[in-house]
Amino acid sequence: MVALKTTTSLCPKCGAILPADVIEEDGKVYIVRECPEHGVSKDLYWSDAEMYKKFDIFEGIGPGIDNPQKEAKAGCPLDCGLCSNHKSGTLLANIDLTNRCNLACDFCFANAHACGYIYEPSFDEVVGMLQMLRDQKPVPAPAVQFSGGGTNDAR
Numbered sequence: 001m002v003a004l005k006t007t008t009s010l011c012p013k014c015g016a017i018l019p020a021d022v023i024e025e026d027g028k029v030y031i032v033r034e035c036p037e038h039g040v041s042k043d044l045y046w047s048d049a050e051m052y053k054k055f056d057i058f059e060g061i062g063p064g065i066d067n068p069q070k071e072a073k074a075g076c077p078l079d080c081g082l083c084s085n086h087k088s089g090t091l092l093a094n095i096d097l098t099n100r101c102n103l104a105c106d107f108c109f110a111n112a113h114a115c116g117y118i119y120e121p122s123f124d125e126v127v128g129m130l131q132m133l134r135d136q137k138p139v140p141a142p143a144v145q146f147s148g149g150g151t152n153d154a155r
Contacts, residue, residue: 001025004056011035012043024049062088066137082136090141093133095126096148 002024009020009031020033022045029046046052064087072085082090099119121129133141 004029004052007031009033011038012041013038024052060088065089067135069132089136089139090133091143093129093141093144095121095129095144095146097121097126097146098148100149 004022004024007020007022009018010016011018011033014035014037016035016037018033018035020031023030023032027049028044029049029052030042031045032040032042034040064084065082068084068086069082070084072083075085097120130144133144
């Protein structure tokens with residue numbers, strides 16, 4: 001095992017904010033964190049350690065964005081949205097079109113069940129999200145991915 005860096009992560013069970021280690025093991029990269037309540041969790045982060053290292057050289061702290069959606073109060077990940085703490089712009093925006101799913105993907109950070117209701121933004125709301133991404137300064141978001149749903153959930 002080789003320690004690559006430390007970061008901040010979440011407990012996959014309760015969502016607690018935890019310190020985490022990014023490690024290389026057997027040619028793969030894992031993120032490891034320990035929750036006082038749920039113990040240690042270790043998840044695959046990159047399946048190819050050499051590819052991770054190639055891309056990791058592009059990681060950097062930027063100057064931030066000129067027009068955040070809001071000021072940071074509680075900190076990540078509690079201040080949802082693009083806040084004043086972000087030091088880079090949006091490279092790939094994810095817009096959830098629905099939270100109708102079976103919540104079975106252990107890697108998902110959307111936590112769709114937490115809101116307790118069906119979330120499906122209207123066409124006009126999605127257009128507003130796209131406009132906000134386009135208006136981001138100094139550089140607008142270059143790519144958008146639509147996500148959500150896709151299972152046989154009977155809610």
